[in-house]
Amino acid sequence: MKKIIVFLFVLSLLVISYKEKESVLEIKDVNVKEERKKKEEKIVKEVNNKVQKVNIVYKDNTKETLNLEDYVVGVVACEMPASFNIEALKAMAVAARTFALYKIEHNKNYRLSTTTKDQCYITKEQMKKNWGNSFNKNYNRVLKSVNATKNERMTYNDKTIISFYFSISNGYTENCEDVFSQKLPYLRSVDSHWDKDYSYKEKTIKLSESEFLKELDLKDNKVNSIKIKKDKKNRARYVYINNNKFTGTKVRSLLHLRSTDISITNKNGYIYITTKGYGHGVGMSQYGAQSMAKEGYKYDEILKYYYKGIELSA
Secondary structure (H helix, E strand, O other): OHHHHHHHHHHHHHHHHHHHHHHHHHHHHHHHHHHHHHHHHHHHHHHHHOOOEEEEEOOOOOEEEEEHHHHHHHHHHHHOOOOOOHHHHHHHHHHHHHHHHHHHHHOOOOEEEOOOOOOOOOOHHHHHHHHHHHHHHHHHHHHHHHHHOOOOEEEEOOEEOOOOEEOEOOOEOEOOHHHHOOOOOOOOOOEOHHHHHHHHHOEEEEEEHHHHHHHOOOOOOOOOOEEEEEOOOOOEEEEEEOOEEEEHHHHHHHHOOOOOEEEEEEEOOEEEEEEEOEOOOEOEEHHHHHHHHHOOOOHHHHHHHHOOOOEEEO
């Protein structure tokens, strides 16, 4: 009987000892997990707090380095009316940020032009000059759109896209390869009927025959014939002037036209050129984004409409 009692006593001590060790191990395991979690959170915080820099060059060749988000504020302020719907401004902010990041990722020393060669950018001083008494209101709207989308960029297959955008279409956007030669899966032609709300920014200009020929670098004395070959979206693919062949994009460039949706008439010694749309037509239509936002679309829906198959990444 004594042996049994002794055995049970020793057994109980062993069980208690085991449970204490198990408890200590559990505490250590929890501490290790908590420590690991803290380290992971610290790393994420450091990454998020790391300020992306961009190098820019002004029209007068002055150079400057800015924080990316400050740069985006200047681009949105320059590229889109501050009175636009906040969702359109957010879409613009993401597009501007994405464009800059694409350029930097492909060349870490790239210096972004503050002109339309890359993206239009203006300083806070220029904003004050442009907006006058409306500066505070406009600046806060732009800043709100940038802050609301902080660090967001568009990706396709986990890679930052080249986020082309323009003012307004003629009712359809362009396939990238029809303007910039490179075919990209996320820059496909889409219906942009919302642009009709702004009459497609239609404009007619008048040139004398001599001015017209001079701008096209033609030596002819008279315009004898004009033919335009258009695509299904009513954009000029080729323009034939006195049997000289031009691409629609070349004519747009030489004559400083708003778009490649071109109609040309020759009347009484003058050339009348009417265009619909404003810009190259690839990517997001800014006025289309505005109309979509007014209809209730959110900025991510606008972006995913104009840029096919993309994701938003932070």
